[in-house]
Amino acid sequence: xxxxxxxxxxxxxxxxxxxxxxxxxxxxxxxxxxxxxxxxxxxxxxxxxxxxxxxxxxxxxxxxxxxxxxxxxxxxxxxxxxxxxxxxxxxxxxxxxxxxxxxxxxxxxxxxxxxxxxxxxxxxxxxxxxxxxxxxxxxxxxxxxxxxxxxxxxxxxxxxxxxxxxxxxxxxxxxxxxxxxxxxxxxxxxxxxxxxxxxxxxxxxxxxxxxxxxxxxxxxxxxxxxxxxxxxxxxxxxxxxxxxxxxxxxxxxxxxxxxxxxxxxxxxxxxxxxxxxxxxxxxxxxxxxxxxxxxxxxxxxxxxxxxxxxxxxxxxxxxxxxxxxxxxxxxxxxxxxxxxxxxxxxxxxxxxxxxxxxxxxxxxxxxxxxxxxxxxxxxxxxxxxxxxxxxxxxxxxxxxxxxxxxxxxxxxxxxxxxxxxxxxxxxxxxxxxxxxxxxxxxxxxxxxxxxxxxxxxxxxxxxxxxxxxxxxxxxxxxxxxxxxxxxxxxxxxxxxxxxxxxxxxx
Numbered sequence: 147x148x149x150x151x152x153x154x155x156x157x158x159x160x161x162x163x164x165x166x167x168x169x170x171x172x173x174x175x176x177x178x179x180x181x182x183x184x185x186x187x188x189x190x191x192x193x194x195x196x197x198x199x200x201x202x203x204x205x206x207x208x209x210x211x212x213x214x215x216x217x218x219x220x221x222x223x224x225x226x227x228x229x230x231x232x233x234x235x236x237x238x239x240x241x242x243x244x245x246x247x248x249x250x251x252x253x254x255x256x257x258x259x260x261x262x263x264x265x266x267x268x269x270x271x272x273x274x275x276x277x278x279x280x281x282x283x284x285x286x287x288x289x290x291x292x293x294x295x296x297x298x299x300x301x302x303x304x305x306x307x308x309x310x311x312x313x314x315x316x317x318x319x320x321x322x323x324x325x326x327x328x329x330x331x332x333x334x335x336x337x338x339x340x341x342x343x344x345x346x347x348x349x350x351x352x353x354x355x356x357x358x359x360x361x362x363x364x365x366x367x368x369x370x371x372x373x374x375x376x377x378x379x380x381x382x383x384x385x386x387x388x389x390x391x392x393x394x395x396x397x398x399x400x401x402x403x404x405x406x407x408x409x410x411x412x413x414x415x416x417x418x419x420x421x422x423x424x425x426x427x428x429x430x431x432x433x434x435x436x437x438x439x440x441x442x443x444x445x446x447x448x449x450x451x452x453x454x455x456x457x458x459x460x461x462x463x464x465x466x467x468x469x470x471x472x473x474x475x476x477x478x479x480x481x482x483x484x485x486x487x488x489x490x491x492x493x494x495x496x497x498x499x500x501x502x503x504x505x506x507x508x509x510x511x512x513x514x515x516x517x518x519x520x521x522x523x524x525x526x527x528x529x530x531x532x533x534x535x536x537x538x539x540x541x542x543x544x545x546x547x548x549x550x551x552x553x554x555x556x557x558x559x560x561x562x563x564x565x566x567x568x569x570x571x572x573x574x575x576x577x578x579x580x581x582x583x584x585x586x587x588x589x590x591x592x593x594x595x596x597x598x599x600x601x602x603x604x605x606x607x608x609x610x611x612x613x614x615x616x617x618x619x620x621x622x623x624x625x626x627x628x629x630x631x632x633x634x635x636x637x638x639x640x641x642x643x644x645x646x647x648x649x650x651x652x
Contacts, residue, residue, distance in 0.1 A: 155179035155556075156266060156275035158252055158492070161190015163281030163529035163545050165233060166211060169240045170549040173213075174556065180275075181242065182268055184251030188237050189230045191285045197309040197328060199335030200226035203356070203438045207376060208383040208540040211236065217369035217376050223358045223438070256497040257524060262567045262635050264525070276567075277559070279552060280496070281529040284487040284609070291323075291483055295461030302478040306332060307485070317341040319475055321466050323458050324482035325351050327437055332482060333451075334441035342450050344466070344474040348457035349596065350424065352408050352431040356438040384615070387539040391614045394432050394537055398590035405431045415443035424455040433594025435537060487609060488512060488602035498522040499569065512608040513579040515629060516622050517544075518551055519570035524633055525559075527552055533582050534618070535600070535609040537591065543615040551622040558625050565635040574629035585612040 154176060157167045160183040171179050187193055202209050206219035209229070214236050220228060237243055250270035255278060258265050263274045288305040290296075296303070304310045306328040319342040322329055329345070330353060337343055369376040393400045408431060416422045425446070446453055456470035466474045488511075493504040499522050507522060514520045517534035518527045529552075534544050559566055586592050586607050591600050600609045611618055 151180075151271075151273040152263070153178050153180050153273065153275050155277045155279060156264065156273065157181045157279045157281055159183065159190060159281040159283060159286070160188040160233075160237070160246060161192065161281065161283050161286075162211075162233070162542060163283060163548075164190065164279075165236050165240075165242060166542075166545050166549055167279045167281055167529060167552060168242045168245060169211070169213065169236065170553055172240060172242075174553050176556065177245075179245055180273070181246045182250045182252055182266070182270075183246055183248050184269070186248050187234075188246065189233050190283055191307070192226055192229045192233060194286070194307045195309075195328070196226055196311070197306045197332050197335075199331035200328070201331060202226075202229060203327060204540045205383050206361075207380045208387075209542055211542060212380075212546060214239070215369075215373065215376055215380075217373070218366050219361055221358055221360055223356060252492070252495060254495050254497065257499050257526075259499055259633075260636060262524070262565050262633060277525045277527070277556065279527050279529060280492060282490065282492045283530055284490060284535070285485045287486045287491050288481070289484050289486050290481050291458075293458055293461060295463075296479075298463070299461050299479065300464060301476060304480060306480060306482045313478065315340050315478065318477040320344070321346060321458075321474060321476040321479045322482060323479060324484070325349065326482055326484055327435060329482035330437050330439045330442040332480065334439070334445035337445040337448055337451060340450065342452070342475075344452045344454060344476065345446070346454050346456070346458045346466070346468060347424070349429075349434070350427045350455070351434060351437045352405070352427050353411065353437045353439055353442055354404075354408055355411055356440045358440070384539070384543070388614050388616060390538050394591070395585070395589045395612050398430055398432065398588075398593055401431050401590060404436075408436075412443055416447055418447070421446065421453060424453050427596075429596035430590055430594035432537065432590040433596035434598045434600075484599050487599050496523065496526065498526075499524060511602050511604055511606045513575055515570040515575045515578050516551060517611075517618075518548060518555075518622070519568070519575075519630070521570045521572040521575045524567040524569040527555060532608050533579070534611055536615070537600075537610055539615055544611065544618060547615070547619040547622045550619070551625060554623075554625045558627060562632060567633040568625075568627075568630040569633055570630055582612060583607075586610070 155171060157164050160181050164181055168181050202224050205222055206224040210216050216232055247270055250268040253267045255264050255266045263276055264278045265274050288307045290305055302313050315336055316339050318340055320340045321344045322333055323346045325347045412425060454468045454472055456468040458466055459469045460467045464475050466476050493508060496504040512532040514531045517531040529545055529548050589612050591607055591610050600607050602608050
């Protein structure tokens with residue numbers, strides 16, 4: 147990267163969002179772009195999360211780009227290694243590697259109002275860009291709770307997303323902290339080899355059977371020879387999940403039937419009434435993400451596993467003390483405690499038009515226009531932004547909708563001509579978010595009686611989309627210029643540096 151390199155578009159991150167953006171740019175005829183990646187390889191969360199048992203809980207044929215179908219998925223629910231290989235394949239087939247700058251973590255980016263561009267400082271050098279696409283993803287920066295005594299723990303400590311493969315767990319006393327999507331995969335994977343496994347469970351999850359199976363050679367042959375069969379499979383998987391949305395967003399009480407199925411699933415594997423009581427949630431299913439596993443409950447019944455139905459309170463040497471006062475000895479602690487979702491570190495490094503960071507702008511909660519644009523941050527767009535997450539379907543569907551929005555955003559800039567930028571109007575951002583939050587009020591994520599990572603510190607749901615993926619696709623099909631201010635470079639206009647368009651009201 148040269149000292150004064152300038153590109154039309156800088157994409158941050160090379161996971162699904164970043165690679166998808168890069169492919170879309172090339173398909174739009176844009177080749178003047180770079181992908182800034184902090185690591186030494188592509189893959190995003192599917193590169194970072196390589197813990198034992200890591201796999202996706204969305205069916206393979208739905209968890210892939212529509213423009214890059216994979217007829218050779220080996221299983222109905224693919225493992226981490228297969229998904230990462232798929233992303234490597236996308237990078238190769240679509241000739242993205244010449245655009246990728248590895249080991250180039252973004253340290254700071256600042257909007258330059260005089261030149262209408264972003265000045266970007268990275269670990270690999272400096273550059274500038276007309277447009278920035280932030281595709282860092284919400285599941286990229288691990289969160290480890292502050293626990294008294296953790297710094298003095300004499301054993302091994304790591305997060306599930308930073309698994310230490312050089313550390314041998316065989317025969318060790320291992321503490322697993324957390325019971326989220328990672329933990330329920332790790333527990334059955336490591337249980338047979340550890341000496342003792344203690345699971346610190348603050349809140350039990352709802353767990354349904356994982357209907358996984360190998361995809362036969364005949365199926366893969368058919369998908370290769372007749373791609374329409376893979377498209378039909380994908381369409382069926384999508385349609386089923388679209389039909390489920392109403393129960394999550396409008397009629398949470400209908401989820402009672404699913405709760406009964408989940409309890410039967412637990413009862414088949416867990417015969418001990420006391421253990422079942424520990425593992426039974428006291429909130430509506432769906433309030434937290436419904437987890438899929440056919441091995442988790444059986445693993446918890448093994449003689450070398452203890453379930454502590456309480457969070458980890460403090461650590462005294464090798465002794466871990468739970469909030470209920472119970473104690474356990476450990477040689478290693480594995481944190482499956484999630485990520486910095488509502489306070490993403492990248493927001494601290496983005497400095498907007500008024501000199502404030504994105505984190506300062508979002509101090510009362512994240513909000514953006516159509517999950518993409520933040521007021522005061524011209525020509526900056528995020529992939530998987532506020533209120534674009536899903537509780538029951540594939541995030542790739544949402545990413546592709548945002549790529550449609552990005553493509554039209556760039557077309558609008560071209561149509562404006564000259565040196566121009568678009569800045570989301572605060573009125574438009576607030577109007578969009580009022581509508582989203584109004585719809586959120588009756589969803590299971592807000593009314594289900596749980597505390598989840600979907601909610602920010604103020605208790606507001608700033609992560610989930612309260613509708614179907616098809617609704618979101620319609621909402622992001624086109625950029626409405628009335629929702630933006632058009633900025634012009636100071637020397638490009640005779641009388642003003644802003645072209646005003648009609649205000650947007652709720």
